[in-house]
Amino acid sequence: MFDNKSNTVFEAGYLKLYRSGLLKTIADELYQSISECSICPRCCKINRFKSYSGFCHSGYKVIVSSYCLHFGEEPPLVADSGVGNIFLGNCNLRCLYCQNYQISQNYHIEKNNEVSFEKLADIMIELQEKNATSIGFVSPTHFLPHILKSLIIAIEKGLTLPLIYNSNGYDSVEILKKINGIFDIFLPDFKYGDNEIALEYSSAKNYYEIALDAITEMHNQVGSNLLYGNDGRLKRGLIIRHLVLPNNLAESFKILKGIKSSIGTNVCLSIMSQYYPAYKAHEKILISRPIRESEYNKVLNILEELGFENGWLQDYESKHIYKPDFNDRITPFKIKE
């Protein structure tokens, strides 16, 4: 596979929206809306200024569980110096096998990592000063309004890097439309082709349709081509991640067929073999083992049959390389340049 790229002079999309005043309007509107929260498709309608009782157990302050330069993302994102990843705490999914479960599923503990918008802005600036290629928000969905409020402060302190929206795909199209132009790079997961399985393993209703619609909207915003700056770093585009699960629980064929018919085969895919049983995976027999090489190869064959040509394939043996440990919040990943 190869990447579908072109070179361009780049300015992050949010800068134009900041200059026009629109970024502030969007940030304020979204932040106010958490008083009856519908930021993600769960539409809990709770008041996050007063309560943590939404599905994501997240309130009016943003939770930063960890941040670092990360070298384990796709090659054009890492480029010469790594992505400046900011790992937000909690999640709007409950994946029984979550590899980041230490920070995504421990809301009592993660509440201790609530920070101010100023602090999140300072983190973005710190990562930019460390020569990050971009700022990657990992699990941004439930904290999107907080990210935008912090972004305004970061812009005023000199932020210019592109932003990555690295989500689980369980995003609201309506909210994505509102933030059109702010994120230059979308890096969503597409986890399940079967809603019953998504409900059982991630407590997510209608995951397939919701993720397909959300990713289609991301594609509407940035297209299929990857745009590189004159510095050779990825500046704009969509990369759809798909983690192959044991026993075909992800229904990879249905996912790839859905992408083909809604988005086309030019889009960049990142096919991942790194599944290993984490968190509560040992309680469910069908996800209690890594994937087999034959299972992975079957998905690669489907890719070829459907005509996908752009993107990246993880090596089958990669599961040990990408295993995070958030007990070490400073360097949760041991991958080096």
Ligand code: SF4
């Ligand atoms: S962001 Fe959290 S509180 Fe808001 S709708 Fe989603 S899960 Fe519920």
